[in-house]
Amino acid sequence: MEPYESPESTMKFLREHILGRGAFACVFGGTLNGIPVAVKRIQLHDLEAEIQAREENILKSMDHENVLKILHIEENEDFKFLVLELCEATLHDYIRRRYVGDMPPDPNALHQMASGLNYIHSKGFVHRNVKPENVLISAKGVLKIADFGFCKPFRKTSSFSMVIPRGNRIYCAPEFLQLESKTNEEKEKINNDKAIDIFSLGCLFFCYIKMGDHPFAKPGSPVNYTVTSNIVHGKKYLHLAMTRDHYAFEIIDGMTQAVPEDRWKLEMVIELLTPRLVKDKMNA
Numbered sequence: 001m002e003p004y005e006s007p008e009s010t011m012k013f014l015r016e017h018i019l020g021r022g023a024f025a026c027v028f029g030g031t032l033n034g035i036p037v038a039v040k041r042i043q044l045h046d047l048e049a050e051i052q053a054r055e056e057n058i059l060k061s062m063d064h065e066n067v068l069k070i071l072h073i074e075e076n077e078d079f080k081f082l083v084l085e086l087c088e089a090t091l092h093d094y095i096r097r098r099y100v101g102d103m104p105p106d107p108n109a110l111h112q113m114a115s116g117l118n119y120i121h122s123k124g125f126v127h128r129n130v131k132p133e134n135v136l137i138s139a140k141g142v143l144k145i146a147d148f149g150f151c152k153p154f155r156k157t158s159s160f161s162m163v164i165p166r167g168n169r170i171y172c173a174p175e176f177l178q179l180e181s182k183t184n185e186e187k188e189k190i191n192n193d194k195a196i197d198i199f200s201l202g203c204l205f206f207c208y209i210k211m212g213d214h215p216f217a218k219p220g221s222p223v224n225y226t227v228t229s230n231i232v233h234g235k236k237y238l239h240l241a242m243t244r245d246h247y248a249f250e251i252i253d254g255m256t257q258a259v260p261e262d263r264w265k266l267e268m269v270i271e272l273l274t275p276r277l278v279k280d281k282m283n284a
């Protein structure tokens with residue numbers, strides 16, 4: 001098949017070279033100025049203009065090692081193309097053991113994810129869809145938070161959709177899962193709160209260390225829809241799957257507190273994941 005060649009730039013990709021698919025996009029391997037890149041192709045009529053613009057504007061404003069970079073944007077009458085730095089795999093692939101390339105040591109991987117998310121928060125955004133599929137792994141084994149389709153500026157009261165990301169909800173905070181039953185004012189507060197991302201990242205940390213397990217799934221039972229019910233009812237099984245003296249126990253427990261105000265702040269998580277403090281904890 002002929003490659004897609006942009007009429008306005010040096011972007012090229014092969015339609016059969018698919019790196020992944022999401023609910024709204026197909027991602028292809030391609031090149032820009034001869035350099036390998038990922039091209040995220042979004043069907044224009046599939047998405048409201050506001051959502052399309054949101055992802056590209058947010059990505060353009062980000063510059064951090066642990067946040068996926070956007071290199072170029074263009075569109076034709078049918079599609080928008082977001083040209084992104086190329087990664088090798090997602091954390092989902094790693095957990096499923098489909099990716100066996102370079103990875104940082106576990107505490108450093110957690111540190112990288114927390115640093116990327118903290119940067120996103122520092123720029124005034126809540127990501128709202130932190131899950132293994134949305135953390136990418138670069139060829140050098142650097143972790144990058146990606147997919148800003150549900151990301152939202154906080155503090156801004158807006159007509160922003162209150163919809164919970166579709167698909168897998170097992171990383172959603174309890175207050176986020178119960179959004180439908182809330183008043184508009186409560187919905188606004190929850191959607192604006194960085195604490196929903198911190199809860200998701202806490203679940204993701206556990207899933208990463210335990211290669212697919214979930215802190216709200218009974219050890220040995222499948223990680224399925226019962227997890228969301230356990231999250232809502234505060235049934236956490238962390239202590240059955242990880243010893244209390246594990247360097248990450250307190251951190252994950254703190255990040256997955258039921259009450260948003262009680263959840264640990266990312267600054268504290270990042271500090272406790274510095275190599276010196278992890279070493280002290282491991283030697284204690």
Ligand SMILES: Nc1ncnc2c1ncn2[C@@H]1O[C@H](COP(=O)(O)OP(=O)(O)OP(=O)(O)O)[C@@H](O)[C@H]1O
Pocket residue numbers: 019020021022023024025026027038040068084085086087088089090133134136146147149
């Ligand atoms: N920069 C990249 N490098 C390599 N693969 C990528 C890259 N970006 C995305 N992918 C692959 O494409 C998949 C879909 O991408 P993405 O999550 O951005 O699409 P989406 O439609 O916004 O997804 P969602 O359904 O989560 O909203 C990812 O899970 C990953 O496998």
